[in-house]
Amino acid sequence: MQLFFDLLEPGVSSDRLLNGPTNDVWINPWLQYLKGLGLKYNFEHKVTSIQMQDEEIKSVTIFHKGESFEVQADYFIFALPVDRFAPLITDEMTKVDPTLKSIIPLSKNVAWMNGIQFYLNKDIKITHGHSIFVDTPWTLTSVSQAQFWKDFPMNEFGDGSIKGIISVDISEWNAKGTFNKKKASQCSEEEITKEVWEQMKESLAKDCEDRLEDEYLVFTFLDPAIKIEEAKETKNTEPLLVNVINSWHMRPDDYTRIHNLLIASDYVRTNTDLATMEGANEAAKRAVNTIIYKSKSSSAYCKIHKLRMPFFFKVYRWFDQLRYNKGLPWKGRIF
Numbered sequence: 001m002q003l004f005f006d007l008l009e010p011g012v013s014s015d016r017l018l019n020g021p022t023n024d025v026w027i028n029p030w031l032q033y034l035k036g037l038g039l040k041y042n043f044e045h046k047v048t049s050i051q052m053q054d055e056e057i058k059s060v061t062i063f064h065k066g067e068s069f070e071v072q073a074d075y076f077i078f079a080l081p082v083d084r085f086a087p088l089i090t091d092e093m094t095k096v097d098p099t100l101k102s103i104i105p106l107s108k109n110v111a112w113m114n115g116i117q118f119y120l121n122k123d124i125k126i127t128h129g130h131s132i133f134v135d136t137p138w139t140l141t142s143v144s145q146a147q148f149w150k151d152f153p154m155n156e157f158g159d160g161s162i163k164g165i166i167s168v169d170i171s172e173w174n175a176k177g178t179f180n181k182k183k184a185s186q187c188s189e190e191e192i193t194k195e196v197w198e199q200m201k202e203s204l205a206k207d208c209e210d211r212l213e214d215e216y217l218v219f220t221f222l223d224p225a226i227k228i229e230e231a232k233e234t235k236n237t238e239p240l241l242v243n244v245i246n247s248w249h250m251r252p253d254d255y256t257r258i259h260n261l262l263i264a265s266d267y268v269r270t271n272t273d274l275a276t277m278e279g280a281n282e283a284a285k286r287a288v289n290t291i292i293y294k295s296k297s298s299s300a301y302c303k304i305h306k307l308r309m310p311f312f313f314k315v316y317r318w319f320d321q322l323r324y325n326k327g328l329p330w331k332g333r334i335f
Contacts, residue, residue, distance in 0.1 A: 005308060015129040017143060017148045024152070045064045046064070047088060048063045050093065052090070052092040055096045074295075077263070077287050081241075081266075085103065085265070086104045089103060097256045099252060102252070103252060109241060110240060114169070114170055114223040115222075116170065116220060118168065118217060120163060123164035124164055125147045126142065126204065127144075136178070136199040138171070142167060143166070144165070145165040146164045158219075178199055179194075180194070185234050186234065189226075192226075193222065241266060248269070252267075252268060253286075254286035254287040262291065265280055272307070282304065288302050289302050
């Protein structure tokens with residue numbers, strides 16, 4: 001509904017994109033800003049266990065370069081994906097907060113959506129925003145990046161021949177491809193690359209002025225979260241949460257009954273109610289507000305935005321709630 005509103009309202013479109021590579025224009029500047037405030041950010045450190053004392057977290061065990069050590073803190077904010085946090089939940093933790101148990105089955109509600117990038121010697125714009133290839137079995141979406149990177153000197157990177165970059169998301173890994181007749185999850189990296197390229201070529205050839213030609217393709221890069229080993233099952237180290245029916249009660253709030261444990265991730269209950277960066281952002285704001293409240297800080301609370309619902313849907317929502325309370329399915333109409 002929010003995307004629908006933004007599309008109808010005059011002014012800036014809801015389909016907003018960064019004006020350069022993500023690390024250069026967003027992540028690195030933000031990290032430098034936080035470091036300037038005193039943040040210490042440690043890379044390649046893994047939380048392996050949580051130790052409780054009474055009804056609080058005493059410490060967490062961190063693994064780094066073959067060694068483990070304990071970390072103590074006033075508050076522990078876990079901004080981990082649901083499938084990474086669930087294995088850390090212990091019986092000692094659920095004794096204090098039984099609701100944490102629901103995170104374990106919730107962590108099974110994940111699916112794959114991973115990217116591949118195509119580097120071209122010609123800038124094929126396709127469209128000024130996101131492209132949805134609705135006729136592709138692997139459910140492809142893409143963004144042609146270079147058109148939005150006006151101030152980024154692409155000719156200074158690589159061998160200088162790259163003029164365009166198409167970033168593609170593969171959202172269906174268990175459907176057979178158009179050309180190789182194999183599931184993406186069963187393909188080699190070479191097979192994934194060729195199938196995605198051919199699916200896009202075929203889709204664009206139908207009704208788009210910009211065509212992809214083989215001679216444009218210089219280099220490809222598959223998401224390193226996709227782990228492909230010969231004679232072994234392909235694994236994805238970064239699956240995404242999928243909101244399934246009747247799963248709201250399984251999702252945690254940002255605060256827990258463990259006084260110094262907070263959760264700031266996309267599966268937390270938020271107004272956004274969707275596993276997105278916006279949902280994770282709102283969860284983080286809520287966690288910060290909880291710390292401000294618990295610590296009796298004088299700092300201002302982060303603003304939490306409510307999403308809008310059109311007034312003319314109120315009758316539908318009322319009727320839907322009425323049937324739901326009676327255990328009846330939605331009829332698809334009011335009367």
